[in-house]
Amino acid sequence: MLQRIGTGLLASGLAVLLLKIVxxxxxxxxxxxxxxxxxxxLFTLPKPDPTAxxxxxxxxxxxxxxxxxxxxxxxxxxxxxxxxxxxxxxxxLPAASLTKIATTLAALDTWGPHHQFETLVSxxxxxKKGVLQGDLVITGNSDPLFIWEEAIALGNRLxxxxxxxxxxxxxxVGNFHMxxxxxxxxxxxxxxxxxxSTTWSHTIVVSHGGMIPGTPKPQVKIGGEVKVAKIPxxxxxxxxRHQSPSLAxxxxxxxxxxxxxxxxxxxTSVGGAEVVAQIAAQLAGVPQAEIQLINTSGLGVExxxxxxxxxxxxxxxxxxxxxxxxxxxxxxxxxxxxHHGTMRTRKLPLGTAxxxxxxxxxxxxxxxxxxxDRGLVWFAIINRGGNIWEFRRxxxxxxxxxxxxxxxxxxxxxxxxxxxxxxxxxxxIQSVISDQLASGNFEF
Numbered sequence: 001m002l003q004r005i006g007t008g009l010l011a012s013g014l015a016v017l018l019l020k021i022v023x024x025x026x027x028x029x030x031x032x033x034x035x036x037x038x039x040x041x042l043f044t045l046p047k048p049d050p051t052a053x054x055x056x057x058x059x060x061x062x063x064x065x066x067x068x069x070x071x072x073x074x075x076x077x078x079x080x081x082x083x084x085x086x087x088x089x090x091x092x093l094p095a096a097s098l099t100k101i102a103t104t105l106a107a108l109d110t111w112g113p114h115h116q117f118e119t120l121v122s123x124x125x126x127x128k129k130g131v132l133q134g135d136l137v138i139t140g141n142s143d144p145l146f147i148w149e150e151a152i153a154l155g156n157r158l159x160x161x162x163x164x165x166x167x168x169x170x171x172x173v174g175n176f177h178m179x180x181x182x183x184x185x186x187x188x189x190x191x192x193x194x195x196x197s198t199t200w201s202h203t204i205v206v207s208h209g210g211m212i213p214g215t216p217k218p219q220v221k222i223g224g225e226v227k228v229a230k231i232p233x234x235x236x237x238x239x240x241r242h243q244s245p246s247l248a249x250x251x252x253x254x255x256x257x258x259x260x261x262x263x264x265x266x267x268t269s270v271g272g273a274e275v276v277a278q279i280a281a282q283l284a285g286v287p288q289a290e291i292q293l294i295n296t297s298g299l300g301v302e303x304x305x306x307x308x309x310x311x312x313x314x315x316x317x318x319x320x321x322x323x324x325x326x327x328x329x330x331x332x333x334x335x336x337x338x339h340h341g342t343m344r345t346r347k348l349p350l351g352t353a354x355x356x357x358x359x360x361x362x363x364x365x366x367x368x369x370x371x372x373d374r375g376l377v378w379f380a381i382i383n384r385g386g387n388i389w390e391f392r393r394x395x396x397x398x399x400x401x402x403x404x405x406x407x408x409x410x411x412x413x414x415x416x417x418x419x420x421x422x423x424x425x426x427x428x429i430q431s432v433i434s435d436q437l438a439s440g441n442f443e444f
Contacts, residue, residue: 046080046081046082046083047082048082048083048084048085048086049077049082049084049085049374051402051405051406052077052084052085052402053084053085055085055398055401055402056075056077056085056086056087056398059394059398060073060075060087062394063383063386063391063394066386066387066390067385067386067387068383068384068385068386068391069385070087070088071088072093072383072384072385073087073088073382073383073384074087074088074089074091074093074306074307074380074381074382075087075088075089075307075379075380075381075382076089076306076307076308076310076311076379076380077311077377077378077379077402078311078315078377078378078379079374079375079376079377079378080375080376084374084377086307086308088306088307089306089307089308090290090306090308091306092289092290092291092292092304092305092306092309093304093305093306093307093382093384094301094302094303094304094359094362094364094382094384095298095303095304095305095310095357095362095364095382096298096303096357096358096359096362096363096364097258097260097263097297097298097355097356097357097358097364098298098305098310098355098357098364098366098380098382099263099293099295099296099297099298099303099305099357100254100255100258100263100296100297100298100355101280101305101310101313101314101317101355101366102276102277102280102291102293102296102305102313103254103263103266103267103270103276103296103297104251104254104255104317104331104332105279105280105283105284105313105316105317105320106267106270106275106276106279106280107247107251107266107267107269107270108247108251108317108320108321108331109279109283109320110269110270110279111247112247112324113246113247113248113251113321113324113326113330113331114246114247114248114324115246115247116243116244116245116246116247116428117141117142117143117144117145117243117244118141118143118241118242118243118244119138119139119140119141119143119146119154119176119241119242119243119244120137120138120139120141120238120240120241120242121136121137121138121139121154121158121238121239121240121241121242122136122137122139122233122236122237122238122239123135123136123137123236123237123239124137124168124171124233124235124236124237125167125168127161127162127163130162130163130164130165131163131164131165131166131167132163132165132166132167132168133167133168134166134167134168135166135168135169135170135171135224135227135233136166136168136169136170136171136220136222137171137173137229137233137236138170138171138172138173138176138188138191139173139174139176139232140172140173140174140175140176140177140184140187141174141175142175142177142265142269143176143177143242143244144177144180144244144250144262144265144266144269145244145245145250145253145262146176146177146178146179146187146242146244147178147179147180147207147423148179148194148203148204148207148208148424149207149208149210149211149423149424150242150244150423150424151178151190151191151194151195152194152204152207152208152211152215152217152218152424153211153215153242153424153425153426153428153429154191154195154218154240154242154429155194155195155196155197155218155219155220156215156216156218156426157240157426157429157431158195158218158220158239158240159216159218159219159220160431161239161240161431163220164219164220164221165220165221165222165223166220166221166222166223166224167223167224168222168223168224169222169224169225169226169227170188170191170192170222170224170225170226170227171227171228171229171233172184172185172187172188172226172227172228172229173228173229173231173232173233174232175269176188176191177265178190178191180259180261180262180265182265182268184228185226185228188226188227188228189226192222192226194218195218195220195222196218196219196220196221196222197217197218197219198219198221200217207423210423211423211424212422212424212425212426215424237433238432238433239431239432239433240429240430240431240432241429241430241432242428242429243428243429243430244428245421245425245428246418246419248321248326248330248331248418249418249419249421250262250266251266251331252330252331252332252333252414252421253421254266255331255332255333255342255355256332256333256338256340256341256342256343257340257341257342258341258342258355258356258357258358260297260298260299261297263296263297263298264295264296264297266296267295267296267297268296270296272296273293273294273295273296274293276293276296277291277292277293280309280313280316281309283313283316283320284309284312284313284315284316285312285316286306286308286309286312286313290305290306290308290309291305291306291309291313292304292305293305298357298359299359300359301359301361301362307366307380307381307382308380310364310366310380310382311366311378311379311380314328314332314355314366314367314368314378314380315378317331317332318368325415326415326418327412327413327415328353328368328412329353329412329413329414330414330415330418332353332354332355332367333353333354333355334351334352334353334412334413334414335348335349335350335351335352335353335354336350336351336410337413337414342355342356345392346392346396347396347400348367348369348396348399348400349369349399349400349403349408350408350410351369351370351408351409351410351411351412352367352368352369352370352399353367353368353412354366354367354368355367356392357382358388360388361384361385361386361388362382362383362384362388363383363384363388363391363392363395364380364381364382364383365379365380365381365392365395366379366380366381367379368412369399369402369403370408370409370410370411370412371402371403371406371407371408371409372406372407372408372409373405373406373407374406376411377402377406379399381395381398383395
């Protein structure tokens, strides 16, 4: 009955649109005309795919026989407007880190894929012979990926300006986060340590070792303490502008490693779980009830997303990126291209862009498989109530079977315009007054 109603509504809408195109007013169309239009072959909805349905049924039996009740499993497979196969496709189920698909979509809508978060470095006093006689001020703007390498690069740039000592305090203003620590005072302490290589821990040494070969070790000794200012300081001089990697690069890093803290920080900056869910549902064109979030990372079974909604959000991501000459592989890991993080043990069809989700009793997988016969096949599989390692293996097998039947056709690659992510890249730090400091002295 519901399918009949949905078909009728679609037919009615298309009928009205076509009549407008040929110059007739919708108001002149009576119910009899609409019913006649919806019975025409043009308005016959695509039928499910027998191959996909057969594979789905077989795996439902496998899951059931291994302890996974059918009521805990969800499947949705779609190509264009055709739903190839589904099982409980519109029922919100514990989605684990499929939640990050919603966070990805909401973040893209908020900032755009090329956005870079900016951190400003200022001084409150003169710089004489390598000594900043005042405070070093860090103004944060919610950069979620300011880590050891970024701090090391910042320290080296301060050294290039001739600054090796600060007589005053390290003052934190705004939303400055370091190493996924949201507390500004704690983040300031981490930054203070990173700026002076004589105080480095083993962890910082290891992080430095992974940077561009030949990267110097900074020496910026801060004599004062870490202070947090509630409002911007009235008199400062801007020294440096530090820019994060692009949002697309940040999202790809988040999704490759399914980084919970990074996802939570982005979600908080967007407005929190409720706002993320609202934006994602609207852009994906799904009912709000199919995306139920209490956080933006996926920790906890209370986060529930339907397989239909997960698929629709991924399609919305692809639509959003297209005008920027980017594609879904620019923000999600790609089988055959990425071999780390959540891709490390997966055996998915070549060219599959995907997102995993894992909790103690939940294994989820959503993405898109390029095929020869069916084009782009968008899918979401949510399993609960069994061995998650077996669920993962069976998900890979299911997609592998369908890919073999429909033929593989790799079409995705991260865009060549998207630069590789380099942590601590000095090119992302702009010296604002370097010419004035060339002599090693600067006065207000």
